[in-house]
Amino acid sequence: MIEAVGLTKRYGAKTAVYNLSFQVRPGAVTGFLGPNGSGKSTTMRMILGLDNPTAGQVTIGGYPYRRLPNAPRQVGALLDAKAVHGGRHARNHLLCLAQLSGIPARRVDEVLGVVGLQDVAKKRSKGFSLGMGQRLGIAAALLGDPQVLLFDEPVNGLDPEGILWVRNLMKSLAAEGRTVFVSSHLMSEMALTADQLIVIGRGQLLADMSIKEFISANSADFARVRTPHAEPQQREKLTAALTEAGGQVMPEQDGALRVTGLPLPRISDLAHDADVRLWELSPHQASLEEAYMRMTQGAVDYRSTTDERAGLQQQLPPGAMPPPVQMPVPGQGQPGWYAPPPPQQGGQPFAMPQGQPAGPYGAPAAPGGPGEPNPYAQAAPAQPAAPDMTKPEDAR
Numbered sequence: 159m160i161e162a163v164g165l166t167k168r169y170g171a172k173t174a175v176y177n178l179s180f181q182v183r184p185g186a187v188t189g190f191l192g193p194n195g196s197g198k199s200t201t202m203r204m205i206l207g208l209d210n211p212t213a214g215q216v217t218i219g220g221y222p223y224r225r226l227p228n229a230p231r232q233v234g235a236l237l238d239a240k241a242v243h244g245g246r247h248a249r250n251h252l253l254c255l256a257q258l259s260g261i262p263a264r265r266v267d268e269v270l271g272v273v274g275l276q277d278v279a280k281k282r283s284k285g286f287s288l289g290m291g292q293r294l295g296i297a298a299a300l301l302g303d304p305q306v307l308l309f310d311e312p313v314n315g316l317d318p319e320g321i322l323w324v325r326n327l328m329k330s331l332a333a334e335g336r337t338v339f340v341s342s343h344l345m346s347e348m349a350l351t352a353d354q355l356i357v358i359g360r361g362q363l364l365a366d367m368s369i370k371e372f373i374s375a376n377s378a379d380f381a382r383v384r385t386p387h388a389e390p391q392q393r394e395k396l397t398a399a400l401t402e403a404g405g406q407v408m409p410e411q412d413g414a415l416r417v418t419g420l421p422l423p424r425i426s427d428l429a430h431d432a433d434v435r436l437w438e439l440s441p442h443q444a445s446l447e448e449a450y451m452r453m454t455q456g457a458v459d460y461r462s463t464t465d466e467r468a469g470l471q472q473q474l475p476p477g478a479m480p481p482p483v484q485m486p487v488p489g490q491g492q493p494g495w496y497a498p499p500p501p502q503q504g505g506q507p508f509a510m511p512q513g514q515p516a517g518p519y520g521a522p523a524a525p526g527g528p529g530e531p532n533p534y535a536q537a538a539p540a541q542p543a544a545p546d547m548t549k550p551e552d553a554r
């Protein structure tokens with residue numbers, strides 16, 4: 159198990175990670191999500207002892223990485239697939255790593271087979287495509303047959319077959335009882351791969367829960383209802399009946415109605431009682447992407463100027479609720495529209511980990527009590543472009 163407690167990392171004036179507490183448990187794939195620059199890689203580097211926390215701690219199996227007995231056999235990681243000596247053959251690269259950790263050479267050939275690079279084992283990795291580099295990085299992570307695995311963006315550059323392979327690999331590693339912690343920006347892929355989610359924004363915990371809980375906490379299930387197109391009065395009659403019964407009704411662009419707060423059988427009964435014919439009555443659930451976008455809207459540092467000019471997504475001060483969705487009203491496939499909020503509308507936009515007081519964005523309160531100022535208590539200043547993450551900390 160990986161456990162972070164009050165983990166904080168500052169680079170000079172920049173707070174990359176703040177008061178992060180979470181557990182990553184064995185036997186499940188735990189997705190690690192957050193906007194660009196939210197602190198995912200920094201957290202992973204601290205887990206692996208590559209960066210020292212400014213405050214707090216993170217342990218693997220109860221030990222900080224650097225004090226973990228036989229660490230390369232217990233923990234495998236893919237952080238940066240490009241961090242390879244390009245002049246070396248793929249096999250030699252893995253062989254060097256294996257020798258450093260006392261891992262037998264036959265394991266090198268095994269993992270080359272697992273990642274599908276056996277035919278290019280004698281090729282120099284500088285000629286590898288992005289996807290081949292990812293596969294080599296995954297092979298290195300698997301080398302010690304570790305119980306704990308960390309993958310930072312493992313599907314970057316992989317073709318669809320490769321993405322499917324990584325998905326199945328992660329799931330099978332977790333099914334073997336291993337701890338699998340994986341970051342990704344690909345929500346659709348995460349939805350298919352992960353069981354649990356840890357979501358951070360501006361270095362702070364936003365959510366720690368199962369995917370299912372995350373989606374239902376950050377979006378509402380809804381019903382789509384359609385009445386005959388040529389009879390708008392039917393639609394109005396139904397809207398009035400549903401609203402009177404306590405439902406929230408939003409018209410969609412194509413004429414359908416999006417209804418929350420009423421179960422499908424009740425909608426059907428109300429339509430029947432109002433003498434309204436239905437052409438569609440179907441249940442819908444928001445996607446992980448919709449739920450994620452809704453949750454992280456206030457914690458995004460880097461946005462396209464095109465979005466800003468269009469007034470699509472203004473910066474919000476930390477802790478602020480996303481603004482209500484602008485007209486036009488939701489319609490299928492309409493970009494920038496997110497599912498309606500859950501029933502606790504007006505409160506937290508998402509569910510909190512149990513038993514923890516709320517801090518900014520609803521994150522757990524600051525460590526060290528009121529004595530320690532929360533660097534996110536003020537609106538975040540404009541951020542410089544992200545530094546070159548391929549360089550070690552001291553070189554930046």
Ligand SMILES: Nc1ncnc2c1ncn2[C@@H]1O[C@H](COP(=O)(O)OP(=O)(O)OP(=O)(O)O)[C@@H](O)[C@H]1O
Pocket residue numbers: 169172173174192193194195196197198199200201541543544545547550551554
């Ligand atoms: N060595 C460093 N020196 C100064 N600032 C740093 C350093 N490393 C990271 N940061 C800053 O810390 C913040 C978090 O960066 P990090 O790379 O951990 O984010 P991330 O969530 O992994 O981003 P992405 O999704 O874009 O990979 C960023 O603002 C980044 O600029």
